[in-house]
Amino acid sequence: MSDIPQDLKYTNEHEWARVQGKVVVVGVTAHAQQQLGDVVYVELPKVGATLSKGDSFGTIESVKAVSELYAPLSGKVVKVNEELTSSPEDVNTAPYGDGWLIELEVSDTSQLSELLDAAAYGELLKNA
Amino acid sequence: MARRTPLNEAHRKLGARMVDFVGWDMPVQYSSVIGEHETVRTAVGLFDVSHMGEVEFKGPGALETVNALISNDLSRISDGQAVYAGLLTEQGTFVDDIVAYRFSPEHIFICVNSSNREKDFAWMKEHARGVKPVDRGDDYAQIAVQGPKAAGLVQRLTKTDTSKIGTYRFAEGEVAGVKSIISRTGYTGEDGFELYCAPDDAVKLWDALLTEGQQDGVKPCGLGARDSLRTEMKYALYGNDIDDQHTALEAGLGWIVKLDKPTFIGKDALVAQKAAGVKRKLVGFELTGAGIPRHGYVINKDGKQVGEVTSGTMGPSVKKAVGIGYVPAELASEGSTFDVEMRGRQVPAVVVKTPFYKKP
Numbered sequence: 226m227s228d229i230p231q232d233l234k235y236t237n238e239h240e241w242a243r244v245q246g247k248v249v250v251v252g253v254t255a256h257a258q259q260q261l262g263d264v265v266y267v268e269l270p271k272v273g274a275t276l277s278k279g280d281s282f283g284t285i286e287s288v289k290a291v292s293e294l295y296a297p298l299s300g301k302v303v304k305v306n307e308e309l310t311s312s313p314e315d316v317n318t319a320p321y322g323d324g325w326l327i328e329l330e331v332s333d334t335s336q337l338s339e340l341l342d343a344a345a346y347g348e349l350l351k352n353a
Numbered sequence: 354m355a356r357r358t359p360l361n362e363a364h365r366k367l368g369a370r371m372v373d374f375v376g377w378d379m380p381v382q383y384s385s386v387i388g389e390h391e392t393v394r395t396a397v398g399l400f401d402v403s404h405m406g407e408v409e410f411k412g413p414g415a416l417e418t419v420n421a422l423i424s425n426d427l428s429r430i431s432d433g434q435a436v437y438a439g440l441l442t443e444q445g446t447f448v449d450d451i452v453a454y455r456f457s458p459e460h461i462f463i464c465v466n467s468s469n470r471e472k473d474f475a476w477m478k479e480h481a482r483g484v485k486p487v488d489r490g491d492d493y494a495q496i497a498v499q500g501p502k503a504a505g506l507v508q509r510l511t512k513t514d515t516s517k518i519g520t521y522r523f524a525e526g527e528v529a530g531v532k533s534i535i536s537r538t539g540y541t542g543e544d545g546f547e548l549y550c551a552p553d554d555a556v557k558l559w560d561a562l563l564t565e566g567q568q569d570g571v572k573p574c575g576l577g578a579r580d581s582l583r584t585e586m587k588y589a590l591y592g593n594d595i596d597d598q599h600t601a602l603e604a605g606l607g608w609i610v611k612l613d614k615p616t617f618i619g620k621d622a623l624v625a626q627k628a629a630g631v632k633r634k635l636v637g638f639e640l641t642g643a644g645i646p647r648h649g650y651v652i653n654k655d656g657k658q659v660g661e662v663t664s665g666t667m668g669p670s671v672k673k674a675v676g677i678g679y680v681p682a683e684l685a686s687e688g689s690t691f692d693v694e695m696r697g698r699q700v701p702a703v704v705v706k707t708p709f710y711k712k713p
Contacts, residue, residue, distance in 0.1 A: 262370075262381075262382055262385065262577065263385050263386050263387045263388075265387075265645065265667035266643070266644065266667060266674075268643070268644065268696075284696065286645050286667070287386070288386040288387060288390075288577055288581050288666055288667060288669065289381070289386060289577050289666075291645075291647060310643075
């Protein structure tokens with residue numbers, strides 16, 4: 226069973242969101258990086274980009290495959306993880322830490338209630 | 354229900370991630386694609402390639418029969434040698450790419466791609482004039498042992514003197530007590546062997562190689578590493594880099610086409626194309642911008658589509674994003690530049706000398 230931190234929110238697309246007031250840190254889950262295999266390239270949006278929930282905001286690529294990244298919430302990109310340009314493998318080694326992707330300034334906090342909690346995400350994986 | 358090789362259970366026990374590959378349930382990776390790739394470059398890796406097909410021609414005139422079907426020339430090699438060749442259409446495009454083994458002029462054994470097994474056999478049956486082909490695909494399992502430590506590993510398991518088996522040569526012998534065709538061929542750019550054995554013996558051979566190979570740092574390797582290794586060498590993959598839409602000359606495989614042979618299917622078209630000049634070519638390129646080229650991406654020059662990417666990867670050994678693709682002949686020389694379109698971005702690329710990977 227993959228690692229599913231209790232304090233995070235999750236999406237059906239295997240992304241996590243760490244809510245820090247109005248700012249939400251976004252990454253991909255341990256399960257997602259496992260499924261991807263060795264991550265070799267991450268394409269992220271520019272700081273200042275405006276995203277609507279469900280928008281593709283970039284791609285994450287392993288040796289073999291390309292996966293789209295989807296915004297878990299609507300908001301403005303206020304930070305991107307520049308380190309991933311030189312160390313994309315951080316997504317594999319620390320998906321909930323150094324492998325974070327972007328920080329979003331959330332425009333509609335009511336969307337937070339639509340995210341899955343750890344238990345619900347665990348169920349999703351069980352039934353996958 | 355996907356087809357399974359005799360090693361299917363062994364892969365699952367080793368914790369492989371299995372995927373459907375052209376109707377076969379095959380391991381894509383066991384631990385990590387990059388780790389397996391590096392193991393093949395530095396030590397030794399094992400690949401289950403039992404999904405490949407085999408076709409045999411036996412009887413007086415076998416060599417002549419096959420020679421009329423394939424682009425390379427079996428009369429130029431000796432018994433115990435193999436050639437890489439094209440099975441071509443009348444247009445000089447690929448039905449498949451194959452390896453043909455010359456046991457004797459009366460016995461030719463051919464290895465074909467898994468995705469083309471049925472098609473190739475039907476093609477050979479239809480076009481063979483003389484000896485009839487026999488489909489031996491279900492009679493053989495195949496294990497590739499690849500890497501700088503492959504020769505030592507195989508030698509410790511056989512009485513056959515493998516130092517006498519040069520590149521693209523083969524011998525029949527026993528490996529770990531299993532009757533095998535020991536072929537010094539591969540698809541990785543490294544030294545190594547492809548071992549053909551009976552399906553019932555495959556597990557015994559696989560386990561013996563894994564056990565004996567522990568001291569060499571052996572690892573089982575999946576299709577992911579197989580693909581990144583072959584891409585770094587610019588080895589063609591049927592369905593990606595070669596197909597029935599591109600000729601052998603366009604694919605840069607003129608060296609496997611022997612136009613001085615009396616006849617073979619596709620010869621006339623290739624003679625004509627050679628005289629007229631080849632208009633598009635398969636090239637190897639590196640990205641000079643960020644990203645990874647992938648099969649199907651569009652190649653643009655000055656904003657106009659001029660070609661497409663047939664294969665691409667982040668090369669674990671070359672540490673660069675490399676790709677293969679068809680471009681107009683005028684963009685095919687080393688140093689030529691074009692753009693690869695990735696999700697609306699134009700990423701610059703430059704044609705480089707191949708193989709991408711050179712041994713240190």
